[in-house]
Amino acid sequence: MKAKTRVIHPHKFPVPEGNRPLLTPIYHSVKYTFDEADDFERCISGTRQGYTYTRVSNPNVAELCALLASLQGRETALLAANGVSALCACLLGLAKTGDHITMFIQSYKPSRFLVQKLLGRFGIRSTLVSIHDHEQIQTILQRERSAVMLFESPTNPTLQIADIEKLIALAREQNTVVALDNTFAGFHNHGQFEVDIFIHSLSKYATGHGDCMGGAIIGNGHIMQKLETEFHFTGTTLDPVTAVQMLRSLKTYFLRYDAQCHGAHRIAEFLESESLVSSVIYPGLPSHPQHELAKRQMRDFGTMISIELADGVNRSRFIDALSLFNLAGSLGSVESVLIPSEPAYAGDLNQQEREISGITPQTVRLSIGIEDPDDLIDDLASALTRAT
Ligand SMILES: *Cc1c(COP(=O)(O)O)cnc(C)c1O
Secondary structure (H helix, E strand, C coil), X not given: CXXXXXXXXXXXXXXXXXXXXXCCCCCCCCECCCCCHHHHHHHHXXXXXXXXXXXXXXXXXXXXXXXXXXXXXXXXXXXXXXXXHHHHHHHHHHCCCCCEEEEECCCCHHHHHHHHHXXXXXXXXXXXXXXXXXXXXXXXXXXXXXXXXXXXXXXXXXXXXXXXXXXXXHHHCCCCEEEEECCCCCCCCCCCCCCCEEEEECCCCCCCCCCCCCEEEEECHHHHHHHHHHHHHHCCECCHHHHHHHHHXXXXXXXXXXHHHHHHHHHHHHHHCCCCEEEEECCCCCCCCCHHHHHHHCCCCCCEEEEEECCCCCHHHHHHHCCCCEECCCCCCCCCEEEEHHHHHCCCCCHHHHHHHCCCCCEEEEECCCCCHHHHHHHHHHHHHHCC
16 A cells, blocks of 8 residues: 555554453544444444444443433433533424423523524524512413423522422423523432423533533433434534543542532631622522522532622722632633623613512622632632722
8 A cells, every 4th residue: 555545544453352441432533434334224224233423423422421311310411512502402402483482581691592582583482581480480381382491590690599390380281391401500400300301511510620611401201302313413513522521520520519519608608797798699598588499409509609799899899809719701610710790691681680680780600619718718808808
């Protein structure tokens, strides 16, 4: 063979039989071949197992799918390039022109954009209501016979807790599919509820180090089969190299999550005692309006805190005075970050909706990392004093 051919078909060094790597190697190959053409045909027709093309299936992605599904207590998962693409593929699969989606004022701003603006352009209708107004939710579900109800708990960014059992009961009356964006609670929470579909941004707790993006759709049975058929045509497949990074990060998921929760609880207690903070929203504090509900629904109270700076505290000066907390929009990573909620998450909400969501110009959302909580408390205390 000439060099131009050899460079395309280099000699391979497969691992011998009876000898194997402890971790799954990265299968970055886009395509898979077969020793015999008949096997290819059997694979395509589904009468033998195998891989053909990475947009449709890949061993690394399959390993991550199985792990995430089991953590969430469900059978299967579909993995997307990021959380928003998972939401988009899921809603495209569940709703069609003329259908209605019930969603909530207390939700992630890009989710509102996706449903109201993007899906709205294709004739999918939607209504935004307060997640606590069960009477209005029932009225809307009945009147619109909603195809999907999409919600979060705790909500982003103001950490309100949805009564999951109640919402599911209301949706069941109308055969509405229940989709829970469980990003804030994590994979180990809420699996006990009859949620049809869980959505997660893997860019948060799964990576945990803020260095790769992904999204997951997790559920059971025929609803997942239906979604899977169309999912491959949305082209939002997770890359195998990213799947391996996620698998590596997930080994420390519980260690990180526990440490972050522990730190968040201590920091929330400190902030509550601080006169320059007028209110602290953390589901683990008895002062949280849905603390008892959070205790019943969740195994822990999460790593996020929402605070309301006292009137005399200048928001920008406070943020600029911090040295350990950086201003950044994401969450769930090992480093602590914070973001002012109003400019980041309330641009599309009117005054009444802002009141319902609890976002004011003085609201700041904190994501607690795994630094020593004492250092984080010192950082917050000194920045608050310097911002008055
Ligand atoms: C971040 C986030 C998403 C979107 O995830 P990306 O990976 O950033 O696309 C969706 N829902 C919630 C609640 C989030 O916090």
